[in-house]
Amino acid sequence: MRFSGKVAIITGGARGIGRACAERFLSEGAQVAIADVDVDQLVKTAAELGGPDRVLAVTTDVAQKDQVDRLVAQTVAAFGRLDVMVNNAGIAQVKDYLDITPEDFDRVLGINLKGVFLGIQAAARQMIAQGQGGVIVNMSSINSGLANPNLATYAISKAGINQATSTAAVAFAPHNIRVCGVGPGTIATEMIEGAFTKRAGGNDIILSRTPIGRLGRPEEIASVVAFLASDDASYFTGETIYPDGGRRILNYTVPVKG
Secondary structure, three states: OOOOEEEEEEEEOHHHHHHHHHHHHHHOOEEEEEEEEOOOHHHEEEEEEEOOOEEEEEEEOOOOHHHHHHHHHHHHHOOOOOOEEEOOOOOOOOHHHOOOOHHHHHHHHHHHHHHHHHHHHHEEEEEEHHHOOEEEEOOOOHHHHHOOOOHHHHHHHEEEHHHHHHHHHHHHHHHOOEEEEEOOOOOOOHHHHHHOOOOHHHHHHHHOOOOOOOEEOOOHHHHHHHHOOOOHHHHOOOOEEEOOHHHHHHOOOOOOOO
16 A cells, blocks of 8 residues: 555546556555546546545646646645646647647647646645655656657657656755656557557557557556656656557567458
8 A cells, every 4th residue: 555645636537547547546545636628537437436535536627727726726625635646638639740730739739748747837836835745747658759740749749748757857856756757658548549549550550569569558557657656666756667568669560460
């Protein structure tokens, strides 16, 4: 029970990796606030995860500072403190580079990058006020360092998250606040299924560049997030870890039997 007596916020917590993170923290004793823009799914997930003494659902658009600040305030009002902030909310857009509009760019960067930045600020302010340190974990991606032009806005936002992580780590180290990142490979979530695997040949393309030969599972990412948020990772800060089935180290494609 590494998180007994601890309180965690997870954005994008209604489904996928966010939900898996919530389940992991709850299983290890934490009280958890989950935030999402999908109100119906958020309420459903919260009800499935536990009662109001353990789980709080807060409708939140992470691109809006007032809503992020409200998320932290409501969490503290409900559970008394904040120890872990998981900035997980994000969207992906598959689009030809020259077809990306300024509106597309602003939307993806607003949620993925600005949302993380606002989450870092809000969490750090609360943790500093508490005076007991804390941990902030930001959800990056292998695409932060890989050039996939069909995912340009997503990749740009995730590269920015890596710098948000490293700069915040230095800024808040004097306050005993650690800031780390997790950069998943291709994980079996609704986002991936909608954007990639349902496209013709999409699954073969993904597996051809993943040496371990399968998609990752949300709970595998949650285990890395929980490790970084725990005292087991007490000497980690400013680093982004990549659970990706070997994809980042691959310099060729492996054959896939269809």
